[in-house]
Amino acid sequence: MAALSNSYVSDRDPSGGNLTSRHRPAWRHSRDEDALALARRVQASGGTVVATGGCFDLLHAGHARTLAAARDLGDCLIVCLNSDASVHRIKGEPRPIVSQQDRAELLLALECVDAVMVFEEDTPQACLDALRPAVWVKGGDYRVSLLPEADLVASWGGRCVTVPYHQARSTSVLADALAKVS
Numbered sequence: 001m002a003a004l005s006n007s008y009v010s011d012r013d014p015s016g017g018n019l020t021s022r023h024r025p026a027w028r029h030s031r032d033e034d035a036l037a038l039a040r041r042v043q044a045s046g047g048t049v050v051a052t053g054g055c056f057d058l059l060h061a062g063h064a065r066t067l068a069a070a071r072d073l074g075d076c077l078i079v080c081l082n083s084d085a086s087v088h089r090i091k092g093e094p095r096p097i098v099s100q101q102d103r104a105e106l107l108l109a110l111e112c113v114d115a116v117m118v119f120e121e122d123t124p125q126a127c128l129d130a131l132r133p134a135v136w137v138k139g140g141d142y143r144v145s146l147l148p149e150a151d152l153v154a155s156w157g158g159r160c161v162t163v164p165y166h167q168a169r170s171t172s173v174l175a176d177a178l179a180k181v182s
Contacts, residue, residue, distance in 0.1 A: 034115070035117040036131060038115050039078060039115075039132070042076045047075035048076075048135065049074060049078065049131065050071065051078045051079070051080055051124075051131055051133035052070045053079065053082070055090065055091065055096065055103075056079070056106075057087060057095060057096045059106050064112075065164070067107075068110075069137070069164065070137035071113070074133075074135055078117060079115070079116045080119055080124040081116050081117065083118050085120060086119065086121060087100075104116040104118065123148060125148070125149060125152055128149055134157075135158060135161060136150075136161075137162070139162065140165030
């Protein structure tokens with residue numbers, strides 16, 4: 001499970017505040033804590049762990065809206081991020097456009113993202129099995145009944161939900177537009 005050790009955690013607390021604030025929830029974390037440790041601590045204190053996943057190759061407004069909606073469903077949001085090798089296998093040449101370290105950093109810059117866990121496989125199932133989130137979120141362009149992760153998430157009592165999809169906002173559309181101007 002070496003792929004699961006590649007995680008990043010924000011310097012904000014999962015309630016959306018800053019670590020320097022006076023009131024810190026029981027699941028406050030630091031840069032030294034990984035995504036899995038954060039999930040365990042939030043769960044142990046009775047909080048709700050929400051997870052979502054994807055390539056997030058070119059971060060755009062659709063991603064930001066989906067991530068914000070996902071974060072509203074619980075006490076912390078962990079993004080399961082496809083590694084560079086995984087993105088390349090799934091999306092083909094010349095993807096990824098942005099490296100996994102930069103993608104993780106950009107995701108963590110969003111106030112709604114508490115941690116990022118990078119996975120090497122083509123699907124986030126091993127990542128999900130380790131995190132065991134209460135809620136797995138995908139965009140509304142997916143159907144919950146067709147999600148390959150649905151049975152796994154249900155096996156520990158979790159649920160899968162979709163949040164609104166934002167038309168005309170996709171990495172592929174952005175990549176095509178960028179190719180035309182370069």
